[in-house]
Amino acid sequence: MARTFARLAGVILLAGCTIVALTGCPGSRDPWPEGNGKRILTSFAPLHCFAMNVVGDDGTVLSLMTNHGPHGYSDSPADALKLRRADLFLINGLELDNTIARKLVKSSGNKNLRLVPVGECIPEKQLLEGGCHCNHDEDSGKKHDHDHGKDPHVWLGIPEAIRMVEKIRDELKAIDPANAPKYDSRTSTYVERLKALQAEGREMLKxxxxxxxxxxxxxxxxxxxxxxxxxxxxxxxxxxxxxxxxxxxxxxxxxxxxxxxxxxxxxxxxxxxxxxxxxxxxxxxxxxxxxxxxDPLETARSEELDADFYETKMRQNLKNLAEKLK
The missing domain is CATH 3.40.50.1980 (Nitrogenase molybdenum iron protein domain)
Incomplete structure (x- = not known):
């Protein structure tokens, strides 16, 4: 009798673990609203803002990271829920968040999830060399000729940001062709705002x-x-x-x-x-x-994640510089 009960308890425990694995932690709430178009997950704040300006009311956009950016992120069960039902996962790429993203996609169980490294749409000739992450204190006299890769912080350049927005538009049109004209229209409007932001910044610093x-x-x-x-x-x-x-x-x-x-x-x-x-x-x-x-815009509080986030933060950066530069 005792052995039978033990076996039964084991079966119940295994079933419970399986349910948790499939649905997340007990009490976890599905973050995606029902019946609101495509579900777009972004890795961090700038991409979230770009996507919001293209998606508009034709989908839902969530951000994987908020208070912790790509340099300090660790995944959670709540993040797994975001991936499980997402249609599109937009990441920066250029080896900033690729490893994180691949790991999450693999464990999500979402075979239809489309992973897009948005920053990698930028032509190689437009990319800058990455910083050296070596410590040259001990070998300062040695030849320094190794490859640093490409600088992944592309969202902080306005021309690069525009290419990223256009890439997001193209990906949305591919998965939701019925709304393609609206994605085109919103992208054109937002790109003009970004160009105006660049002109405004140059005027502030001229x-x-x-x-x-x-x-x-x-x-x-x-x-x-x-x-x-x-x-x-x-x-x-x-x-x-x-x-x-x-x-x-x-x-x-x-x-x-x-x-x-x-x-x-x-x-x-x-x-x-x-x-x-x-x-x-x-x-x-x-x-x-x-x-x-x-502010490099790598982190954001949840309440800051809106369609104006990028322009607001960039304007503040420019204002800070204008006040300090002589």
Whole structure:
């Protein structure tokens, strides 16, 4: 009798585990509304905003990541629910979120899910070289000729953002041809807004003699190219990886030699780290160094995820720069 009960309990436990595996954690709610067109999942905030402006009322757009961006993301059961019923999964690509996405798609059980690395639609000649994630403190005298890959932070360049929006339009038309004219119309409207944003930013900065900045991590190359700025160096070789003594000294020398005052810091990371040390050292040497906050848009609070997110954040970045640059 005891053995029979034990076997029965085992069967019940196994069945319960199977149900949880298929439906998510107990009490988890399906995030997708019923009967509202295509279900579009995006990896993080900029893509969510781009997709919202193309989809309009003809579908639902959700973001996989909010408070944690691609550099610090870890998946959860709630994320699995988003993937299970999505029609389209839009990611940045260029090796920023590809590994995360492939893992999630494989475990989702959604055989119809279409994975699209949106940033990879940008022509290779338009892509910039990625930052070096090596530590050269110990081998500064050695030849440095290895490949850094491509810089994945393409959404921060307006011309690149426009190509990404157009790619999203094309993918939506492929899975929902009945609404193609509306996707075309919304995309045209949004692209004009993005072009106006670029013109507005250049106008804000046109009289600035200073054009050089040091950035916190290697995320602003496309932004700098869009607005005729120059990133002369970066502080962290990778997000969360503080520079060593050799790199710190090189950064300070570079700022002196290039006449760089502004250090771009990000709201996602504390500024009282190596950035503050460099700031203090430059000031001690008579340079009027300052921080300028530039948000790379990699994270967002849930309440910020709307169709205006990208323009709002980019305008604030430009305003911050306009106030600090001389």
């Amino acid at each position: 009289d600035k003699k200073e054009r050089k900045i040091v950035t916190f991590h290697d995320s602003l190359q496309y932004f700098a190219r869009t607005f005729d700025l120059k990133v002369v160096d970066v502080i962290e070789i990778a997000p969360g990886s503080e520079p060593g003594t050799f790199k710190m000294n090189e950064l300070i020398k570079t700022c002196e030699a290039e006449g760089v005052r502004l250090i771009a810091v990000e709201p996602q990371y504390p500024s009282n780290t190596a950035a503050k040390t460099i700031l203090k050292e430059l000031r001690a040497r008579g340079i009027q160094a300052e921080f300028v906050e530039i």
